Amino acid sequence: MRRLLMATAALGLLASPAFAHCDSMDGPVVQDAQRALEAQDVTPVLKWVTAEDEDEIRSAFDMTLEVREETDAAKTVADRYFFETLIRVHRASEGAGFTGLKPAGSVEPAIAAADQALEDGNVEPLAEELASAIRHGVEERFAVAYEKRQTAEDSVEQGREYVEAYVQFTHFAEQADHLADAGASH
Known part of the structure; x- marks a missing residue:
């Protein structure tokens, strides 16, 4: 679960100000x-x-x-x-709105880990955790999409299930690629 949260946070950094700290x-x-x-x-x-x-x-x-x-x-x-x-x-x-001061403890785990890396001068734990989380996210979505693909032509409903899994898989890969290419911003 922590890995999935980290992957979601890492990928969400690209498109969402919700993860600002x-x-x-x-x-x-x-x-x-x-x-x-x-x-x-x-x-x-x-x-x-x-x-x-x-x-x-x-x-x-x-x-x-x-x-x-x-x-x-x-x-x-x-x-x-x-x-x-x-x-x-x-x-x-930064072109972002201010929605109010958030309470202590509301910092996302990935951002807290990034801050800790800067404090410690060591990025390895953060890089490993994020790489692992993204790998897990890709593998998990791939497994579901691949399984659904095997029966996608059996019925319209199964085809729709495949398309839903396909979209989740490809969008996750696309966001990871954008994050790697463009970096993150608020």
């Missing part, structure tokens, strides 16, 4: 924002926005610092405002 409380954008707020230095978050958007982030950062010292509630609200502003601006620069 920059909008979660435990994602790298919020982690850098928390560090920036604690140090009272906006620099760690500026890498997440374009030069054109830097003034907006600096302004939001300054307003957050002004308010967050008033009360614990003000700090919570101000920090959340800054996180959401930063993520919204970051996502817009």
Whole structure:
């Protein structure tokens, strides 16, 4: 099951913003924002926005610092405002919408593994897991399509079952190929 989730996540990266993790409380954008707020230095978050958007982030950062010292509630609200502003601006620069700040723990396993690879400086576990997951996905879909192909001409219903399996198999292969050729984006 983990392999199938990893394959789905890996292939979904190509076409879907649903797997973005920059909008979660435990994602790298919020982690850098928390560090920036604690140090009272906006620099760690500026890498997440374009030069054109830097003034907006600096302004939001300054307003957050002004308010967050008033009360614990003000700090919570101000920090959340800054996180959401930063993520919204970051996502817009990638052509993606912002649908709200996600809770910690909402990062997909493949993305968490990619982050861990960067942290450890070792991509091998991630590469092996993804290659294995994709191989498993291809083999599983092939087996079903091949089996259904054997009886596809026996009846219209069996033909339709084959076509459904064929579409699943070929689309999976196509997405894997696109991912390998084009890379992934938000």
